Amino acid sequence: MDPRVREHADVLVDWSxxxxxxxxxxxxxxxxxxxLGVAVAAKLGEVGANTVxxxxxxxxxxxxxxxxxxxxxxxPAHELALYENADSVLFLGGSRNTTATxxxxxxxxxxxxxxxxAVREARMATDWVSTLHPTRAHAQQAGMAFEEYxxxxxxxxxxxxxxxxxxxxxxxxxxxxxxxxxxxxESDDTDLTMSVENRTAVNSAASxxxxxxxxxxxxxxxxxxxxxxxxxxxxxxxxxSTRVQGVRLVFExxxxxxxxxxxxxxxxxxxxxxxxxxxxxxxxxVGMNRGVDRFTDNILFDEKMGGTxxxxxxxxxxxxxxxxxxxxxxxxxxxLITDMTEExxxxxxxxDVIQRNxxxxxxxxxxx
Amino acid sequence: MDPRVREHADVLVDWSxxxxxxxxxxxxxxxxxxxLGVAVAAKLGEVGANTVxxxxxxxxxxxxxxxxxxxxxxxPAHELALYENADSVLFLGGSRNTTATxxxxxxxxxxxxxxxxAVREARMATDWVSTLHPTRAHAQQAGMAFEEYxxxxxxxxxxxxxxxxxxxxxxxxxxxxxxxxxxxxESDDTDLTMSVENRTAVNSAASxxxxxxxxxxxxxxxxxxxxxxxxxxxxxxxxxSTRVQGVRLVFExxxxxxxxxxxxxxxxxxxxxxxxxxxxxxxxxVGMNRGVDRFTDNILFDEKMGGTxxxxxxxxxxxxxxxxxxxxxxxxxxxLITDMTEExxxxxxxxDVIQRNxxxxxxxxxxx
Numbered sequence: 093m094d095p096r097v098r099e100h101a102d103v104l105v106d107w108s109x110x111x112x113x114x115x116x117x118x119x120x121x122x123x124x125x126x127x128l129g130v131a132v133a134a135k136l137g138e139v140g141a142n143t144v145x146x147x148x149x150x151x152x153x154x155x156x157x158x159x160x161x162x163x164x165x166x167x168p169a170h171e172l173a174l175y176e177n178a179d180s181v182l183f184l185g186g187s188r189n190t191t192a193t194x195x196x197x198x199x200x201x202x203x204x205x206x207x208x209x210a211v212r213e214a215r216m217a218t219d220w221v222s223t224l225h226p227t228r229a230h231a232q233q234a235g236m237a238f239e240e241y242x243x244x245x246x247x248x249x250x251x252x253x254x255x256x257x258x259x260x261x262x263x264x265x266x267x268x269x270x271x272x273x274x275x276x277x278e279s280d281d282t283d284l285t286m287s288v289e290n291r292t293a294v295n296s297a298a299s300x301x302x303x304x305x306x307x308x309x310x311x312x313x314x315x316x317x318x319x320x321x322x323x324x325x326x327x328x329x330x331x332x333s334t335r336v337q338g339v340r341l342v343f344e345x346x347x348x349x350x351x352x353x354x355x356x357x358x359x360x361x362x363x364x365x366x367x368x369x370x371x372x373x374x375x376x377x378v379g380m381n382r383g384v385d386r387f388t389d390n391i392l393f394d395e396k397m398g399g400t401x402x403x404x405x406x407x408x409x410x411x412x413x414x415x416x417x418x419x420x421x422x423x424x425x426x427x428l429i430t431d432m433t434e435e436x437x438x439x440x441x442x443x444d445v446i447q448r449n450x451x452x453x454x455x456x457x458x459x460x
Numbered sequence: 461m462d463p464r465v466r467e468h469a470d471v472l473v474d475w476s477x478x479x480x481x482x483x484x485x486x487x488x489x490x491x492x493x494x495x496l497g498v499a500v501a502a503k504l505g506e507v508g509a510n511t512v513x514x515x516x517x518x519x520x521x522x523x524x525x526x527x528x529x530x531x532x533x534x535x536p537a538h539e540l541a542l543y544e545n546a547d548s549v550l551f552l553g554g555s556r557n558t559t560a561t562x563x564x565x566x567x568x569x570x571x572x573x574x575x576x577x578a579v580r581e582a583r584m585a586t587d588w589v590s591t592l593h594p595t596r597a598h599a600q601q602a603g604m605a606f607e608e609y610x611x612x613x614x615x616x617x618x619x620x621x622x623x624x625x626x627x628x629x630x631x632x633x634x635x636x637x638x639x640x641x642x643x644x645x646e647s648d649d650t651d652l653t654m655s656v657e658n659r660t661a662v663n664s665a666a667s668x669x670x671x672x673x674x675x676x677x678x679x680x681x682x683x684x685x686x687x688x689x690x691x692x693x694x695x696x697x698x699x700x701s702t703r704v705q706g707v708r709l710v711f712e713x714x715x716x717x718x719x720x721x722x723x724x725x726x727x728x729x730x731x732x733x734x735x736x737x738x739x740x741x742x743x744x745x746v747g748m749n750r751g752v753d754r755f756t757d758n759i760l761f762d763e764k765m766g767g768t769x770x771x772x773x774x775x776x777x778x779x780x781x782x783x784x785x786x787x788x789x790x791x792x793x794x795x796l797i798t799d800m801t802e803e804x805x806x807x808x809x810x811x812d813v814i815q816r817n818x819x820x821x822x823x824x825x826x827x828x
Contacts, residue, residue: 116538121515126491133520137527142536147489147515152501159505168510170484173541 093127096246100223101131104182105139107253108221108299108307113140115179118218120148124227125186132182144174148183150192157196157204164207175214180300185392186225190233194333219300223249223307224392234388247383248308248393256310257297260380262454263312263446267293270441273316273376275401278436280324284343286316286376288441294411303411310381310396315412315419316373316403319343323403327387327394327429334359339428341405347371348405364405369422375404375412377427378439378447391427399433399450461495464614468591469499472550473507475621476589476667476675481508483547486586488514492595493554500550512542516551518560525564525572532575543582548668553760554593558601562701587668591617591675592760602756615751616676616761624678625665628748630822631680631814635661638809641684641744643769646804648692652711654684654744656809662779671779678749678764683780683787684741684771687711691771695755695762695797702727707796709773715739716773732773737790743772743780745795746807746815759795767801767818 105111117136121129129145136143175181193201205212224230224245231241267273271289275282291314295302298309320343328337338354348371353360364370377395384397395402404427408419432439433450440446451458473479485504489497497513504511543549561569573580592598592613599609635641639657643650659682663670666677688711696705706722716739721728732738745763752765763770772795776787800807801818808814819826 114533116536118538119520121517121520123494126517126519129515129517130519130523133517134523134527137524140529140531142533142539143524144536144539144542145515145517145520147497147513149489149494149497149501149513151494151498152487152489152513155498155502156505156511159502161508163508165482165510168484168512170486170542170545170547171510171512173545174512174538177538177541 093131094242096242096250097127097131097225098134099250100128100225100246101135103249103253104132104221104223104307105135108223109180109182109219110300111136111139111141111180115141116177117141118144118146118174118178118181120146120181120183122148122184122186122225123150124188124229125184125225128184128186128225132184144178150187150189154193154196157193157200160200160204162200162203164204167208167210171211172214175211175218178218181215181218181220183220183222184225185223186227187229188227190229221300221305221307222392224390230390233390236388241388244386244388247385248381248396249383251308251310251381251383253298256380257295257302259454260295260297260310260312263378263380263452264293264295266441266446267312267314272442274440275323275430276438276440277324277430277432277434279434280326282323282430284319284321284323286319286373288314288316288376290414291315291412292414294409306392308381308383308393308396310384310398311377311379313375313377313409313412315408316376317420318346319373320345323430325428325430327400327431328355328389329391329394329427329429330389331356331359331363331426336360341428346373363424363426366406366424367422369420370406370424372405372420372422373403374406374408374420374422374425375402375427377402377404394429395427399431400429401432401439402427402429404428461499462610464610464618465495465499465593466502467618468496468593468614469503471617471621472500472589472591472675473503476591477548477550477587478668479504479507479509479548483509484545485509486512486514486542486546486549488516488549488551490516490552490554490593491518492556492597493552493593496552496554496593500552512546516553518555518557522561522564525561525568528568528572530568530571532572535576535578539579540582543579543586546586549583549586549588551588551590552593553591554595555597556595558597589668589673589675590760592758598758601758604756609756612754612756615753616749616764617751619676619678619749619751621666624748625663625667625670627822628663628665628678628680631746631748631820632661632663634809634814635680635682640810642808643691643798644804644806644808645692645798645800645802647802648694650691650798652687652689652691654687654741656682656684656744658782659683659780660782662777674760676749676751676761676764678752678766679745679747681743681745681777681780683776684744685788686714687741688713691798693796693798695768695799696723696757697759697762697795697797698757699724699727699731699794704728709796714741731792731794734774734792735790737788738774738792740773740788740790741771742774742776742788742790742793743770743795745770745772762797763795767799768797769800769807770795770797772796
């Protein structure tokens with residue numbers, strides 16, 4: 093076995109999920125994630141955790157959903173009981189075909205998602221972590237050779253997370269102490285301000301100990317409000333199976349009042365029309381993982397790339413909100429990414445430049 | 461997809477497990493059973509059952525067990541909760557390597573089995589069914605070509621179960637009404653008598669509706685006692701990874717007092733030494749599946765072959781015992797098979813010949 097697969101399992105179990113002897117763990121294995129599953133099983137045996145292994149087969153999911161009449165009922169008791177009694181859930185993603193469920197009708201998918209709300213909540217109440225085993229299908233989606241993609245994934249995953257967490261702490265503190273964030277990109281007329289008053293930024297260091305549930309992670313995010321101005325997103329992405337590129341949003345009083353996209357505008361409009369909350373920002377995220385050095389059409393990696401900023405329309409994360417405050421509510425949460433490395437680009441907190449042309453003020457080469 | 465895979469799924473869900481809308485089903489998928497998993501998922505979607513899919517990976521199991529220190533503790537709460545809340549469990553076997561766990565120490569395996577006793581009991585309390593998807597690894601174990609093995613498996617599985625159940629009912633009634641069964645094979649000096657007084661034979665028609673949990677099945681079995689005489693088992697089999705062939709057992713007062721094997725005698729001795737119950741019979745089973753036409757070193761098929769009889773030393777099945785009676789208790793249950801098709805072979809119930817030279821009295825060609 094590729095030694096990086098074992099290292100991946102070690103980081104996942106030790107750093108990310110913090111699993112200990114006697115913990116009741118669910119390991120969800122994607123169709124193409126068998127090898128990572130074997131490495132994780134060995135690691136969990138070594139730690140002395142208890143495991144139930146589920147098979148997250150997209151082809152089985154597709155077959156089930158297409159054959160079903162769409163009347164799904166409540167969350168099933170056995171599935172709910174499994175997750176309500178679990179301490180951790182490890183999602184080992186890894187597709188053999190990233191479009192394996194392409195022909196499942198959207199209504200069926202949505203009805204199934206609604207009916208499994210209680211199961212999803214039970215899962216999210218555990219120390220869950222989501223990661224990805226590199227497969228040929230994901231390499232293909234990224235437009236990369238398989239070996240090249242493996243190197244890309246392990247560069248992003250096998251980092252010195254402790255030291256990255258320390259660096260991210262600086263940005264978290266700046267955001268926590270600040271009141272207003274401003275993003276400026278001269279090249280595309282971006283000039284956006286938003287309030288982060290009373291909000292708590294999350295140092296997303298790929299560990300449940302940091303309220304962070306993705307491996308890789310490497311972002312600091314918060315829940316902005318009162319957004320004003322204009323922003324352009326130059327990074328292409330896939331929204332509900334549609335390629336969307338060159339998105340421009342105009343905000344007034346915290347709400348999107350104008351929008352456009354060079355490609356896929358209908359998909360964007362559909363997202364914004366989901367509900368009232370879908371026209372407000374739920375997240376400001378700042379990518380800080382320097383191991384992610386290119387866009388691969390996979391949000392798990394793209395939004396973590398050092399030198400990018402993403403804004404999500406829709407739902408805000410509770411971890412960013414003061415106790416008892418609701419924040420922006422919505423059924424959707426869609427991330428849009430902009431590249432901050434171009435000349436004439438900066439991020440300010442209360443007027444202080446904290447990042448310029450993609451470099452943070454604590455990095456070599458930063459121009460104050 | 462091979463249409464026989466879909467037929468297999470139909471038989472499993474409809475005939476064997478009797479699954480209905482709203483049932484909470486666990487589908488356990490072996491590493492090589494993906495295609496059957498997809499067909500079963502489609503069928504369960506059509507029926508409107510709720511599914512949790514587990515991944516019965518032998519390689520993950522091996523990795524976990526080899527890394528573990530062997531101190532397994534109690535059955536984990538999440539796994540127990542899953543099965544305690546399930547209506548049915550479908551085990552879709554299918555290995556990619558039938559010796560995938562060969563290097564797991566026996567003590568570790570036994571310790572893990574002991575610790576998961578409560579989980580096993582919870583599973584067995586559901587309407588569970590075990591079946592096999594034909595893989596190249598199983599073909600290899602059978603010494604067959606892959607296509608040849610697929611035909612073998614589907615011949616055994618895709619039967620007219622209703623009509624076979626009717627035929628088996630005749631034997632069940634003969635055994636239920638009778639007091640003593642005698643097996644005679646002139647060719648190898650077999651002459652064995654056993655009591656079936658007060659015992660209930662199970663018409664194992666591959667359906668939970670018949671207390672039968674294997675697909676394929678096709679046997680009638682009961683729990684004999686007071687065995688006397690000598691019996692020779694000419695069908696080779698694998699006991700605890702050891703090839704065992706040509707077993708002779710001598711019974712007095714229901715107990716094995718002498719034993720020998722042409723091959724693998726040590727493995728046989730080890731079984732008989734497990735505990736006191738391991739020297740007494742727990743099962744008399746009569747194979748009636750004419751779709752199984754050869755031995756493939758897989759007990760799921762071998763013991764069902766029409767024209768064979770098997771006897772198991774060890775644990776008896778509760779279904780065969782009168783209410784409140786314990787029957788033979790043991791930690792083991794090992795089946796040994798003898799071919800009843802040779803000249804000079806017969807099975808009698810209370811002196812009436814019910815099978816001669818492999819043919820039942822209701823079959824064409826039977827010589828009274």
